[in-house]
Amino acid sequence: MKMVxxxxxxxxLTAGAVISxxxxxxxxxxxxxxxxxxxxxxxxxxxxxxxxxxxxxxxxSQNFSIYMGNSVMVTAASFLLIFVLSxxxxxxYSRFRFAGKSLTFAMLMGALVIPGLTLVIxxxxxxxxxxxxxxYWGLITVYTASAIPFTTFLLKGFFDTITKExxxxxxxDCGGSFRLFLSVILPLSKPAFVPVTIFNALTIWEEFPWAxxxxxxxxxxxxxxxxxxxxxxxTTQWGIVFAGSLIALLPVILLFVFLQRYFIAGITAGAVKx
Amino acid sequence: xxxxxxxxxxxxxxxxxLVYPLLHNWVYSFFDFKLSNLNEASFVxxxxxxxxxxxxxxWISVRNILIYGVISVPGQMILGFAAAYALNRADLxxxxxxxxxxxxxITSWVVAxxxxxxxxxxxxxxxxxxxxxxxxxxxxxxxxSDPWKAMIVLxxxxxxxxxxxAMVIYLAALQGVPKDLYESADLDxxxxxxxxxxxxxxxxxxxNFFIQIMLIIGAFNVFTSVFLITKGGxxxxxxxxxxxxxxxxxxxxxxxxxxxxxxxxxxxxxLLTAIQFKWNRSN
Numbered sequence: 273m274k275m276v277x278x279x280x281x282x283x284x285l286t287a288g289a290v291i292s293x294x295x296x297x298x299x300x301x302x303x304x305x306x307x308x309x310x311x312x313x314x315x316x317x318x319x320x321x322x323x324x325x326x327x328x329x330x331x332x333s334q335n336f337s338i339y340m341g342n343s344v345m346v347t348a349a350s351f352l353l354i355f356v357l358s359x360x361x362x363x364x365y366s367r368f369r370f371a372g373k374s375l376t377f378a379m380l381m382g383a384l385v386i387p388g389l390t391l392v393i394x395x396x397x398x399x400x401x402x403x404x405x406x407x408y409w410g411l412i413t414v415y416t417a418s419a420i421p422f423t424t425f426l427l428k429g430f431f432d433t434i435t436k437e438x439x440x441x442x443x444x445d446c447g448g449s450f451r452l453f454l455s456v457i458l459p460l461s462k463p464a465f466v467p468v469t470i471f472n473a474l475t476i477w478e479e480f481p482w483a484x485x486x487x488x489x490x491x492x493x494x495x496x497x498x499x500x501x502x503x504x505x506x507t508t509q510w511g512i513v514f515a516g517s518l519i520a521l522l523p524v525i526l527l528f529v530f531l532q533r534y535f536i537a538g539i540t541a542g543a544v545k546x
Numbered sequence: 547x548x549x550x551x552x553x554x555x556x557x558x559x560x561x562x563x564l565v566y567p568l569l570h571n572w573v574y575s576f577f578d579f580k581l582s583n584l585n586e587a588s589f590v591x592x593x594x595x596x597x598x599x600x601x602x603x604x605w606i607s608v609r610n611i612l613i614y615g616v617i618s619v620p621g622q623m624i625l626g627f628a629a630a631y632a633l634n635r636a637d638l639x640x641x642x643x644x645x646x647x648x649x650x651x652i653t654s655w656v657v658a659x660x661x662x663x664x665x666x667x668x669x670x671x672x673x674x675x676x677x678x679x680x681x682x683x684x685x686x687x688x689x690x691s692d693p694w695k696a697m698i699v700l701x702x703x704x705x706x707x708x709x710x711x712a713m714v715i716y717l718a719a720l721q722g723v724p725k726d727l728y729e730s731a732d733l734d735x736x737x738x739x740x741x742x743x744x745x746x747x748x749x750x751x752x753x754n755f756f757i758q759i760m761l762i763i764g765a766f767n768v769f770t771s772v773f774l775i776t777k778g779g780x781x782x783x784x785x786x787x788x789x790x791x792x793x794x795x796x797x798x799x800x801x802x803x804x805x806x807x808x809x810x811x812x813x814x815x816x817l818l819t820a821i822q823f824k825w826n827r828s829n
Contacts, residue, residue: 277738281632285632285633288629288643289643289646292649292650292710293646293649295650295661295662296649296661298661298664298665299661302664313669315669388767390812392808393795393801393804393805393808396795396796474652478656480654480656480769480770481769481773481788481792485796496656499656499660500656500660503663503774513660513664514660514664517657517661520654521653521654524654525652528652532645535652536648536714539651540715540718
């Protein structure tokens with residue numbers, strides 16, 4: 273009886289794994305097939321001929337090298353701004369007393385619970401009147417602003433758990449607050465930084481609706497909108513669409529493979545953001 | 547969100563700085579505010595809201611969100627729990643399965659939507675499996691030409707992409723269930739289903755509630771998959787709240803109306819979340 277139960281469990285788990293993974297493998301095999309073979313019916317479950325031509329075409333003549341560059345730049349710039357602003361904000365809220373502390377912190381936390389969808393139109397008006405429409409800064413500013421409340425909230429929580437005795441030992445060694453922040457608090461906070469950074473980077477890397485709204489210039493597209501537009505334009509060239517998709521997924525998969533524990537922690541923590 | 551509870555005085559500040567921007571933004575929804583007439587937008591009172599409730603596509607979008615939620619939320623919870631329960635151990639097989647189940651979570655909505663679009667085309671993989679491999683139907687099914695079938699495809703995508711997330715959260719909760727509870731249940735001769743029903747589920751009730759809240763909010767926010775797979779069509783029949791708002795705001799540039807829509811949507815989500823909290827407390 274126990275054996276039967278175990279076999280059933282294994283079969284069901286395997287079926288689940290096939291359903292989870294097969295669509296991704298199907299994307300890979302489609303991207304690896306010569307485009308002439310794509311519209312054969314029945315669809316090939318396994319590729320009969322392998323070629324890297326779709327990847328080469330996506331990367332060069334379909335401009336995916338440019339889109340990749342755009343995505344990397346926007347994500348990196350947002351990451352840098354979020355990192356500097358949020359960590360300093362969190363440090364101030366964790367260690368200093370100042371006028372308006374609780375007031376401004378309440379504001380920040382208020383931003384956490386505003387549903388994002390009510391903000392799209394005002395953000396659009398704001399970015400337009402700032403003259404940032406159709407520019408990378410229009411993306412970077414909004415991505416950074418959206419990530420700061422949650423990141424600060426999480427980091428402040430972590431900084432609070434670092435004992436204040438360390439603060440005193442640093443000031444005795446005649447280091448200032450900045451020294452404390454830079455050489456003590458930051459290095460100690462790696463377990464908090466890495467997951468939240470992964471979560472933010474992933475969110476920005478994959479962000480679609482906002483980029484779609486404000487980027488018009490085809491050469492300024494980030495990967496998600498490039499993919500969506502590409503599929504709309506050439507519905508038949510699935511091999512290239514999926515080659516592009518895999519190019520966009522590659523950095524995410526690498527991160528996942530090498531930092532799996534932090535990666536899952538980041539996505540779990542990010543859920544609280546709602 | 548429990549940790550965000552604020553003391554009395556902070557609560558007022560909270561209101562001021564949360565409610566004020568929302569109100570300010572809310573003003574848009576009382577104007578006939580279009581991108582073409584930014585400087586001469588005229589005050590129209592509640593007209594935009596009246597239009598919302600008389601808009602047939604608004605009601606279709608509400609219906610579709612309900613279909614999507616009713617299928618995808620329990621689907622993700624049940625499968626996510628089942629996966630977590632079966633894989634709550636440290637051996638190599640369990641780790642492998644957990645990793646495989648998590649792969650759809652790290653696939654972006656855009657890429658996942660493209661894959662599903664390709665799979666459900668008339669000559670795609672899904673029809674091939676249904677018609678030629680398993681012989682479940684005689685002819686190919688037009689998945690996206692019928693609103694109900696299209697909503698099912700969208701819900702399946704939601705489940706496919708979300709099970710791994712629910713599984714990870716459930717796994718964390720299952721590790722907190724005391725082992726001796728299971729041992730005493732075994733002594734009492736409980737079967738596996740009774741164990742789940744009487745021990746596991748009651749012990750992870752708060753996690754269950756958290757996942758439910760998150761998934762329902764997520765369902766109301768579905769956008770990318772609908773926008774890319776059905777584009778709201780045919781004839782707006784698969785429109786959901788955000789795609790309809792987006793269409794009004796950024797295709798038709800009817801910003802006042804779209805603002806009103808976004809407020810009605812936000813209110814619906816807030817109401818639904820409040821009801822769930824109340825329900826949860828009274829149980």
